[in-house]
Amino acid sequence: MRYSKEIFFLLLLSFVVACGDSDDGGPVDNGPDDNGIEIPSTGFTSPNSYANRTLVWSDEFEASSLNLTDWTYEIGTGSNGWGNNELQYYTNSNTFIQDGHLVIEAKEQSLNGSNYTSSRIVTQNKQSFRYGRIDIRAALPEGQGIWPALWMLGSNFTSVGWPASGEIDIMEMVGGSGRENTVHGTVHWQHDGQHANYGGETTLSSGTFHDQFHVFSIEWDAGQIRWLVDDVQYHVIDTTPAQLDEFRNSFFFIFNVAVGGNWPGSPNSTTTFPQYLIVDYVRVFQ
Template identity: 65%
Template structure:
């Protein structure tokens, strides 16, 4: 999820549900939260759980998260089509739900949400586990990722970017996720990525856990505790990855990578996040 612009808003939204307790998408349909899928433990040998958000309660925890609002600069640097609003974030049954809708707002034809932990929660190294169900459809682009905490002073890509999970929907791509890093090399952007493909089904069917294991020497990517990609970060020009990073969770619509929605795309679409956990070595 290439990143070129940041703007923040402290507005927070509350959960909206129908009478039987099922989350309401805001477009006349309800959200089905899967009850199946992979899970990971709450502890690992030799590591301590230093931070987690289980998304309990009725509203996003403002001690952890801030909403970003609008369409950024050049569609957040990627020609994305959505307008980010706090109203597209809800909490239900211990899950964060980010909803992408087809609706006109702020001069755009789609809305969604993007939340960040900038200036609130930042981390250097550890194991990060995020349990989530992904949306689907041509033009949909969910991401669970991180930017260097020095972004405001050095800009992108010099701050570094760690994409824990990205998925681009449509054209049979909902069974594949990507893990990538971006950094500055000799004054230009460099990137290195890998991908993981399910043997059956899609990432919208049930929960999966997207992880990185990150230290001063490397970053490893895992899906459901299976490693699929690694980068050696010891070269001097990858020093970005020996500094603090903050989280970004969002669902984009359209953009350079997934392309625009088409007649096959349906809305609303939801990314459902059960938890995010950060473990660090004792």
């Protein structure tokens, strides 16, 4: 495509104006909210329907902003770094919608005593579910100290606390040291007053979960929870014992990207920012 000299001059003038200093004298943030990020064009896609199941709720992230009828931002550092010594400060400005995708951005950015910012969104008191198949199509961030999670807590969390509420981790990944090719599925509960957990993991034969989209799923009923990646099961737990009664209650969703913490460790000189968790959709079938 060719441009006339006049059009080229106007484009150049617009670019110079757009890149000028901010009014408050602070740094100009020409981040992904302004310029967009690269959304993967490949990866696994799950079906829109399943035999003998009905789609009861989904978010395809097609609106121009996060649907606050379904989601709430959790803000701050929580208690003791959200219980895990995490390093980020969660804000409502690190989440945006691009081209029909939810994007959660982790930044190296100083805010209220923290050196990193990110977002954590929940459906608590807005959307909760008991049993069914859950599909979440996502591409993951990468890097030492980066910890994305797609997970659920029992709807009675506020009244009974954790781990008595139960926790279902649909997908967790801890970045760095070549770990971006492995994801984990875990449940947490309370047994005889103590924290108990049971988890499994799966590793790609090639590439990482950053390279393209994958679908992270659970199939959950009164007797078991099964974990799948790209419709291949890799982990299961029998929840019929009475001590696992937490998993016969309703749960709400949490999507977040933590930075640092007990499990992944802190970022280091190899970690690049910003990092992005990109979610194409979340669907619940019952």
